[in-house]
Amino acid sequence: GxxxxxxxxxxxxxxxxxxxxxxxxxATGYPSLFWYVQYPGEGLQLxxxxxxxxxxxxxxxxxxxxxxxxxxxxxEKGSVQVSDSAVYFCALLQPGANNLFFGTGxxxxxxx
Amino acid sequence: xxxxxxxxxxxxxxxxxxMTLQCAQDMNHEYMSWYRQDPGMGLRLIHYSVGAGxxxxxxxxxxxxxxxxxxxDFPLRLLSAAxxxxxxxxxxxxxxxxxxxEQYFGPGxxxxxx
Numbered sequence: 001g002x003x004x005x006x007x008x009x010x011x012x013x014x015x016x017x018x019x020x021x022x023x024x025x026x027a028t029g030y031p032s033l034f035w036y037v038q039y040p041g042e043g044l045q046l047x048x049x050x051x052x053x054x055x056x057x058x059x060x061x062x063x064x065x066x067x068x069x070x071x072x073x074x075x076e077k078g079s080v081q082v083s084d085s086a087v088y089f090c091a092l093l094q095p096g097a098n099n100l101f102f103g104t105g106x107x108x109x110x111x112x
Numbered sequence: 113x114x115x116x117x118x119x120x121x122x123x124x125x126x127x128x129x130x131m132t133l134q135c136a137q138d139m140n141h142e143y144m145s146w147y148r149q150d151p152g153m154g155l156r157l158i159h160y161s162v163g164a165g166x167x168x169x170x171x172x173x174x175x176x177x178x179x180x181x182x183x184x185d186f187p188l189r190l191l192s193a194a195x196x197x198x199x200x201x202x203x204x205x206x207x208x209x210x211x212x213x214e215q216y217f218g219p220g221x222x223x224x225x226x
Contacts, residue, residue: 004154032213034213041219042217042219043116043202043204043216043217043218043219043220044155044202044204044217045217046213046214046215049213089154089155091154091213093213098143098145098157098160098209099157099170099171100155100157100213100215101154102154102155102156103154104152104153104154105154
């Protein structure tokens, strides 16, 4: 079946630190992969996506590379800001399907 | 343009009570969906709709009903609430089912069933 595993949180970092949030997946075939972000009191927003192996998604300084050989899609940012404090969700979608499979979410807190 | 709106923000129900969670969008999106978010689990799809008059079940539909009489509205009904339905509920929409990954999410309804 399809599933997504994310690193357990919460993650607390100082401003300007390097961020990595691990995400691995189990799926048949060639799913598309996504990172969503949920800011306090808001719904989820699509942060970035990658639709095939070796694709790199990027947005707002965040990056993630679709690694089929390790079934991973780790989220990285070189220098986090306080405004990046949020919950981050990794997700996958099979081609032709509409059911996104989400990881459990990782809460990031960035302190000044 | 309000996006996706949900009401209420918070609700407490007793076991066996019924209620409707409201969801509306003003973007003329055809595809709408309901998810629940539970601690230690990712969001799970409850029901979805690809247009007015068309609904279908998602991953965890039991205990919930939906209808889609207009493009804008997609209410979620709990006919007889159970403690297992304590969760945060998100409504989402997108232009079409093929854009399901790029859904706009509402702010959520936090439901507690005692």
